[in-house]
Amino acid sequence: MMRAVLTALLAVAGVIAGDVVFRTSLLHQVRPVILSPSDQAVVDPPVRVLWDGPQQMRVLLSIAGEAPRDLGVHESPLDIPRDQFPRDGGYGIELRSLRYGRWIRATRWFQVHAAPERQAESDHQPSAWEAKDLLHALDAARTARDKALGRTKFLSEENAALRDESERLAKQLEALYKAQDDESERSAELERRLAQLGEENRNLADENAAIRQRLSTVVPCTVWGYFGFPHPQTFPPTRRALNVSDGRGQVFRTQPECELFRRGDPTAASICFCVGNSWGG
Secondary structure (H helix, E strand, O other), X not given: OHHHHHHHHHHHHHHHHHHHHHHHHHHHHHOOEEEEOOOOOEEOOOEEEEEEXXXXXXXXXXXXXXXXXXXXXXXXOEEEOHHHOOOOEEEEEEEEEOOOEEEEEEEEEEEEOOOHHHHHHHHHOOOHHHHHHHHHHHHHHHHHHHHHHHHHHHHHHHHHHHHHHHHHHHHHHHHHHHHHHHHHHHHHHXXXXXXXXXXXXXXXXXXXXXXXXXXXXXXXXXXXEEEEXXXXXXXXXXXXXXXXXXXXXXXXXXHHHHHHHHHOOOOEOOOOEEEEOOOOO
């Protein structure tokens, strides 16, 4: 218990000693402390800036909402003239170390409010800084206007291009719809023609089956023969006779048999033809 109390007392003593050392010896030598003007004070220019710490510091003055202006390297105290405050409003003082820059700095914000008679004079005769700010604002407005006009022109051209593209796509879509309708009509016509051909095919198949059935009932030819003149050298020749067998009395049962014998018969007067099937066939 005593050890914990002693440790806490030593820690508190170390913090107090360090705070005293840094606040009195090191902090003021390294980091400046702005003594004047006080924070959020309302002052009438010229403004005296007083700080405690390094004598030479870089001083920057900024109007609220704008980039700071570098006033150069100065020693404490510093009187900022009236022409550095073009209008009433909020201002900021920033002190930066010459060696470490933004790493070691101090800032102070205050309000500037000119006396009524001086304010009237400034209203009648604008300062150089105010005129310069107005010119900068006018240039910025013109630049923004030119950019807006250029952007408007670009968007108008892009809108026209999109409109042309939409019309072209609409025409292509209409052509596709028309082609699809024509293709549908052709498909329907082909389907009707296909159905018609199918019906014709079925009818032909039925007729073919009927013919095959009739052919199956036909008795094949069993006797073949040809006409001939037995004595062709007589004048007038003798009447023609029907030959249905060879010299040995064999009846011609097939056409090839008949043709083979007919080619060798000088009295033949016709080709072989079917005589009938009543000869024992």
